Amino acid sequence: MDAPSTPIPGGIEGALDVTPQTRSRATYLEVLHDWVVTVDHKKIGLLYIGFALIFLVVAGLEAMAIRIQLAVPHNTFLDARSYNRMFTMHGTTMVFLVGMPILFGFGNYLVPLMIGARDMAFPRLNAFSFWVSAFAGIFLYFSFIGGLGLAGTGTAPDVAWFAYAPLTERPFSPGHNVDYWALALFASGVGSIGTAINILATVFCMRCPGMTLSRIPLLAWIYATVSFLVLVTISPLTAAQVMLLIDRYLGGHFFDTQAGGSAILWAHFFWIFGHPEVYVLVLPAFGFANEIIPVFSRKAIFGYPAMVAATVGIAFISLGVWAHHMFTIGMTSLGNTFFTLSTMLVSIPTGIKTFNWLATMWGGKLRFATPMLFSVGFLFQWVIAGLTGIMLSVSPWNWQLHNSYFVVAHFHYVLVGAILFMIFAAFYYWYPKMTGRMLSETLGKWHFWLMIVGFHLTFDVMHIPGLLGMPRQIYTYEPDRGWTLLNQIVTFGAVIQAVAMAIFVYNLVHSYFAGKLAGPDPWDAWTLEWSTPSPPPTYNFPVDPVVASRRPLWDLKHPEDPDSAFE
Amino acid sequence: MNDMHTPPQTHSHEVHTGTVHLPAPTAWPILLALGVMLLVGSLVMSVWIGALGAFLLVVSAVGWFREVLPHEKHVDVPVQHEIVEIEPSRAGVARIEVDETHRAQLPLQTFPISAGIKGGIAGGIVMLIPAEIYGLLRYHSLWYVVNLLGGAGVAGWANPTPEQLTHFRLGAFITANIIQGATTLLVGLLYGALLPVWPRRPILLGGIVAPVLWTGLLHNVLGIVNPYLQQNIDWWSFAASQVVFGLVAGYVVSRSGNLQRLHQAPLAIRLGVESPGLEGHKTEEDDRR
Amino acid sequence: MSTVPLQHESLAATWRLPSRGRVGMASLIVAECAIFTIFVVAYIYYMGRDVSGPKPHDVLEVPILGTVCLLSSSFFIWLAEHAIAHGNMRSFRIWWAVTFLLGAIFLGTTAQEWHKLITVDHLTISTNLFGTTYYSLVGLHATHVVVGLILLLTVLLFALAGKVRPRHSERVQVLALYWHFVDAVWVVVFTLVYLVGR
Numbered sequence A: 001m002d003a004p005s006t007p008i009p010g011g012i013e014g015a016l017d018v019t020p021q022t023r024s025r026a027t028y029l030e031v032l033h034d035w036v037v038t039v040d041h042k043k044i045g046l047l048y049i050g051f052a053l054i055f056l057v058v059a060g061l062e063a064m065a066i067r068i069q070l071a072v073p074h075n076t077f078l079d080a081r082s083y084n085r086m087f088t089m090h091g092t093t094m095v096f097l098v099g100m101p102i103l104f105g106f107g108n109y110l111v112p113l114m115i116g117a118r119d120m121a122f123p124r125l126n127a128f129s130f131w132v133s134a135f136a137g138i139f140l141y142f143s144f145i146g147g148l149g150l151a152g153t154g155t156a157p158d159v160a161w162f163a164y165a166p167l168t169e170r171p172f173s174p175g176h177n178v179d180y181w182a183l184a185l186f187a188s189g190v191g192s193i194g195t196a197i198n199i200l201a202t203v204f205c206m207r208c209p210g211m212t213l214s215r216i217p218l219l220a221w222i223y224a225t226v227s228f229l230v231l232v233t234i235s236p237l238t239a240a241q242v243m244l245l246i247d248r249y250l251g252g253h254f255f256d257t258q259a260g261g262s263a264i265l266w267a268h269f270f271w272i273f274g275h276p277e278v279y280v281l282v283l284p285a286f287g288f289a290n291e292i293i294p295v296f297s298r299k300a301i302f303g304y305p306a307m308v309a310a311t312v313g314i315a316f317i318s319l320g321v322w323a324h325h326m327f328t329i330g331m332t333s334l335g336n337t338f339f340t341l342s343t344m345l346v347s348i349p350t351g352i353k354t355f356n357w358l359a360t361m362w363g364g365k366l367r368f369a370t371p372m373l374f375s376v377g378f379l380f381q382w383v384i385a386g387l388t389g390i391m392l393s394v395s396p397w398n399w400q401l402h403n404s405y406f407v408v409a410h411f412h413y414v415l416v417g418a419i420l421f422m423i424f425a426a427f428y429y430w431y432p433k434m435t436g437r438m439l440s441e442t443l444g445k446w447h448f449w450l451m452i453v454g455f456h457l458t459f460d461v462m463h464i465p466g467l468l469g470m471p472r473q474i475y476t477y478e479p480d481r482g483w484t485l486l487n488q489i490v491t492f493g494a495v496i497q498a499v500a501m502a503i504f505v506y507n508l509v510h511s512y513f514a515g516k517l518a519g520p521d522p523w524d525a526w527t528l529e530w531s532t533p534s535p536p537p538t539y540n541f542p543v544d545p546v547v548a549s550r551r552p553l554w555d556l557k558h559p560e561d562p563d564s565a566f567e
Numbered sequence B: 001m002n003d004m005h006t007p008p009q010t011h012s013h014e015v016h017t018g019t020v021h022l023p024a025p026t027a028w029p030i031l032l033a034l035g036v037m038l039l040v041g042s043l044v045m046s047v048w049i050g051a052l053g054a055f056l057l058v059v060s061a062v063g064w065f066r067e068v069l070p071h072e073k074h075v076d077v078p079v080q081h082e083i084v085e086i087e088p089s090r091a092g093v094a095r096i097e098v099d100e101t102h103r104a105q106l107p108l109q110t111f112p113i114s115a116g117i118k119g120g121i122a123g124g125i126v127m128l129i130p131a132e133i134y135g136l137l138r139y140h141s142l143w144y145v146v147n148l149l150g151g152a153g154v155a156g157w158a159n160p161t162p163e164q165l166t167h168f169r170l171g172a173f174i175t176a177n178i179i180q181g182a183t184t185l186l187v188g189l190l191y192g193a194l195l196p197v198w199p200r201r202p203i204l205l206g207g208i209v210a211p212v213l214w215t216g217l218l219h220n221v222l223g224i225v226n227p228y229l230q231q232n233i234d235w236w237s238f239a240a241s242q243v244v245f246g247l248v249a250g251y252v253v254s255r256s257g258n259l260q261r262l263h264q265a266p267l268a269i270r271l272g273v274e275s276p277g278l279e280g281h282k283t284e285e286d287d288r289r
Numbered sequence C: 001m002s003t004v005p006l007q008h009e010s011l012a013a014t015w016r017l018p019s020r021g022r023v024g025m026a027s028l029i030v031a032e033c034a035i036f037t038i039f040v041v042a043y044i045y046y047m048g049r050d051v052s053g054p055k056p057h058d059v060l061e062v063p064i065l066g067t068v069c070l071l072s073s074s075f076f077i078w079l080a081e082h083a084i085a086h087g088n089m090r091s092f093r094i095w096w097a098v099t100f101l102l103g104a105i106f107l108g109t110t111a112q113e114w115h116k117l118i119t120v121d122h123l124t125i126s127t128n129l130f131g132t133t134y135y136s137l138v139g140l141h142a143t144h145v146v147v148g149l150i151l152l153l154t155v156l157l158f159a160l161a162g163k164v165r166p167r168h169s170e171r172v173q174v175l176a177l178y179w180h181f182v183d184a185v186w187v188v189v190f191t192l193v194y195l196v197g198r
């Protein structure tokens, strides 16, 4: 069918980057120096990602230790105290040293490129935020040698990732291990707030000409929303850590139940942070899906304004649901009702998003490359995880299942099945841009299918011991409970996932040296980052891009039928 | 990759050179971060570490300050680019082909917001009649239903006797009015938005289907929301007043305008509302001119 | 090849974006508001829950002088902003110095109050819930005042040395935004601690 050609007012022009690339050989020391003093958003983004990947492996090993301990009843692989340390450090690491940094890393790398900017709004603050977070991570792990636990030897924090009061008060946690936890989160919180401010200022103040707020890629919208959420949720956590430190160091009574302080107040403060935090983690995953699904369906995203509205809506609703983590602490029936209903309300904007992704794929020309495979896995798993979430939000149901393995299964369904899957998709999609080489598709498919099998073995099955009454955070169990076989299946699935992870890490390293060359635009995509060479030069764009639609590169490739004619 | 579209280009072969300002690399941020971390860490280590941290903090704060003031330090990177004019070379973009009948029957218009508000208010008032009839017949009191809605069973007024419910109580009266007012108004607005979905049978949708659905929903969840209300409510009169609300609100809303529907519109308009990219791209263009 | 799109190049001339300094400061203020909210909630939550004294009613006096100084400083810094925006550097220096002085007086009155509370009333941060919440809330605000004063002083010194020019007006205004925020928070803290909580 012939489409009428639509002349664009002024025609479409492009600027071809022909800057000669000089490759000078630098010594290792020079390279190291370069990375340490850099303020380039791409390098800082990569630093964030690399840092997070190291901790992903560390926390993954901790998870394996947990699973080995639970594989048989009365196991003695770990004793009770080390088991407590393992799940505390696993949870804290995964949320604060893997999830947040990896998402900030992608944000740092992609947001300026996508909106046609040369750097973040505050490049030096950016470097500072990264290094503070990095030092905080190292500091947290230093507690293994420096923590001074009960016997005066080094110990890591062992109070679970939500660190409920009054267990964290001096009389119950002498020594320094809780201090390590609080101080590390305090410092990493400072870094996160810095980056959030930076991203907000970047999205609003650094856009290239023509890049109006209704044209920025959805990923940029999402990062702006996430940054806002970080501002209003990490700050309460930071405030609560300060209170805890006042209690521990200055003898304050905020959470000191013997002097009238309230343990429930800590729970409220923690979850006021804690619930929006999970949306801080999942929204960037949505952002990746928003970019990847259209490109591999060969259609523009369905319902851009609805997607933006749903994002902002999710952010606001998520601020009003925190007490669904506290149903068993005891609330009035009014409180129970309110938090049940507000939690269920989240499913509306979330549903909008899910349907929009489906509508984007509907009738499209799907290409099942690895990024798309992971995205489809994400869609499927995200819906199931949302459903178990809705189940848990019904307060009477929650009274039965709170703090059981059902909850553990629910949130790992989100954190692994949705967030980690989308992070993998993002790696396969943007790795060519970041390094100039493609990740191996064959290894990618192995990675995907092993991940799918391992994930479902572990986390589908994990719901059942929860329903059978197995509590979380216990270091061992009796053989006569009927949990043994289920736990063994779960552990077996975890082993498969570990293999998949190993393949992924191998793929990252191997492809860096031997991957296929990518060229600037391997996926035939539409957003501005693909208009730069891979990897992009420090200055990103030789001239400021000027855009006239949401898909500037589509316009560039199809001057006969540009999007800008319809805006 | 294989299906990559290289944009067709004509080069001007004229190389433009320019320079790009980039912020200069600097070590102050990492030193400041280290200072902050050491200062924080001194709480679990030793004062000397804290002293070192404070020293680093001050030095690097000053260093940073001098980095940006009075002028931000930057490096100049020379760049070159060519301007290319991009022309279409291929015939066109493949469009998704859909046949004429394959499309949603969308309403062309919606009701004004005021219609929803009016409908909500009217329905909200008229629905009182069946509810009050029930209250008067059964308990001989105007206030029974009001009290039931407005707070019995909640917080301070747990488990009142039916006797207490028949007497006026200001708090309950106000709460009941707020609940009644807000919900009827909101549902009215929803009607304004929703009734065009089934433009031919607004009364059936708004008057019967919707009230029956939500009464059923309430019947199931009320036990969780307010068990006391659940025990004392009379479902038949409740359902009746919901249906009355639905009928009245639906009637008022749909009275306030005869919606034009797609199948009533002339063919041109029916084609005109197509989203671009489906079919009949031409009309889209024509409209624009 | 890597090609940057350049559609409607004429658009570039009229392209305006908000100032990153302002957006950055506004974001910081949002975060700070959240922090203060948590401390304020804790204060309200523990109000009147103490079993042992001293109670707020017995020991707190309303700090009229400090409050007047701090709140009026917001006005003077506004005058200073106005002056620098119009290139009037002399009055900028004067108003800026006045602002700094008022802020310093406020800090002095707080120091005095704390001195009295500690030595006369024997109220410290570990005495009771009131002590814990009072010192942390007022102390958090005082910390912000101290940071603000350091920044104000830096600008003042550079201004006296003639290094601050009208073209720095934008940055000065961003700093002033922070100072306005510190003042606004005091309104909340003051109302809560000295009016409602006493």
Ligand code: HEM
Residues within 6 Å of the ligand: A162, A278, A279, A281, A282, A324, A325, A343, A344, A346, A347, A385, A386, A388, A389, A390, A391, A392, A393, A394, A398, A401, A402, A403, A407, A410, A411, A414, A415
């Ligand atoms: C956005 C992705 C989500 C993530 C990352 C997530 C994560 C979590 C986490 C970490 C917990 C357990 C906290 C703990 O006790 O340590 C949790 C519990 C819970 N989640 Fe989610 N969740 C997500 C989505 C949802 C959704 C969509 C809902 C409901 C609509 C939901 C409802 C709940 C409820 C009710 C609990 C409390 C269970 C209990 O502790 O008894 N979650 N979630």
Ligand SMILES: [Cu+2]
Residues within 6 Å of the ligand: A274, A275, A278, A321, A322, A324, A325
């Ligand atoms: Cu939650």
